[in-house]
Amino acid sequence: MFASNYKSKQYLLVALKILILGLTLIYIYSKLYKNDSQHYQEIIIEALQKNKHSFAYLMLFLLLASANWFFEIMKWKVLVSKIQNITFLTSLKQSLSALTISLATPNRIGDYGAKAFYFKKEERKQILVLNFFSNAAQMGITTLFGVFGLLYMTLLYSIEYSILKIISIVIGCVGLFILGYIFKEQALIIKGLSIAKILKYLKNIKTSVKVKTILFSFLRYVIFCFLFYRLLLFFGIDLSLYQAIPIIFSMYLLVSIVPTIFIFDVVVRGGAAVWLFSFVGISETPVLCTVLSMWILNFVIPSIVGGIFMFTYRPETI
Numbered sequence: 001m002f003a004s005n006y007k008s009k010q011y012l013l014v015a016l017k018i019l020i021l022g023l024t025l026i027y028i029y030s031k032l033y034k035n036d037s038q039h040y041q042e043i044i045i046e047a048l049q050k051n052k053h054s055f056a057y058l059m060l061f062l063l064l065a066s067a068n069w070f071f072e073i074m075k076w077k078v079l080v081s082k083i084q085n086i087t088f089l090t091s092l093k094q095s096l097s098a099l100t101i102s103l104a105t106p107n108r109i110g111d112y113g114a115k116a117f118y119f120k121k122e123e124r125k126q127i128l129v130l131n132f133f134s135n136a137a138q139m140g141i142t143t144l145f146g147v148f149g150l151l152y153m154t155l156l157y158s159i160e161y162s163i164l165k166i167i168s169i170v171i172g173c174v175g176l177f178i179l180g181y182i183f184k185e186q187a188l189i190i191k192g193l194s195i196a197k198i199l200k201y202l203k204n205i206k207t208s209v210k211v212k213t214i215l216f217s218f219l220r221y222v223i224f225c226f227l228f229y230r231l232l233l234f235f236g237i238d239l240s241l242y243q244a245i246p247i248i249f250s251m252y253l254l255v256s257i258v259p260t261i262f263i264f265d266v267v268v269r270g271g272a273a274v275w276l277f278s279f280v281g282i283s284e285t286p287v288l289c290t291v292l293s294m295w296i297l298n299f300v301i302p303s304i305v306g307g308i309f310m311f312t313y314r315p316e317t318i
Helices: 002-032 035-050 054-080 088-102 110-116 121-157 163-182 195-203 207-234 241-257 262-280 284-312
Strands: none
Touching: 035 284, 054 088, 054 121, 054 207, 054 284, 088 110, 088 284, 110 121, 121 195, 121 207, 121 241, 121 262, 207 241, 207 284, 241 262, 262 284
């Protein structure tokens, strides 16, 4: 009886893994060979063929993308150490397979459930909170530098903005904080998990762990921005780092606060990038080639590797 139930769960798990990997590969294929994407893909390949240092550039881009994920994996390893010590390889498998599983969910929220699945049931609420802190640290860094970038661009290029909309956003944020305080003892979507309990758990995380998490988030952000800039130069953009920094900062803030699913992720990033770089007279083609290259390096390749890990990595409990 128990053996039969266990085998049924195993078969369902394998079928689910195959479905997720299949959908991921189908989407990536369709996106890369869609009319517009195929056009930019051809430009990327042509640029690699024409540039005499293309191999060196390609190695640099792969190295930077790998460094980006290295610090994400290290960040997860450090955070999970509060519950159990895991190896770098285990953290790598959890992080990349969670990326694959979460691709089709809004703002990749499925990453929470995917990572929690790799731990025992009694540990999963703690994992959700740790993952929240990881993402909050990354979003905090993005917001800090992004606000600076937007303010700088608004002043430098006289970008029009609505005071009424800004006031509405501020009032909305304050309202959310007030509601959060009022209902801090109330359980959230997950039974037994309230705002007060989350804050208490976060408070008990070691300072050293918090510092490392924020540091790794900062390093990821710097690498991500530098990779974007190097790709712009590769596609022939004559732009100084001083000019590019505030635009890149602004772009990543805008795409981070707009709710998206993976299907529209490239479109949102591309639209924001084209609009912002238009202020310095950059045409859309090299910008969209850069966005597509970033997508391939930081999401497509890791998600394929993560799909492979899904079949080789076993959770604590099923």
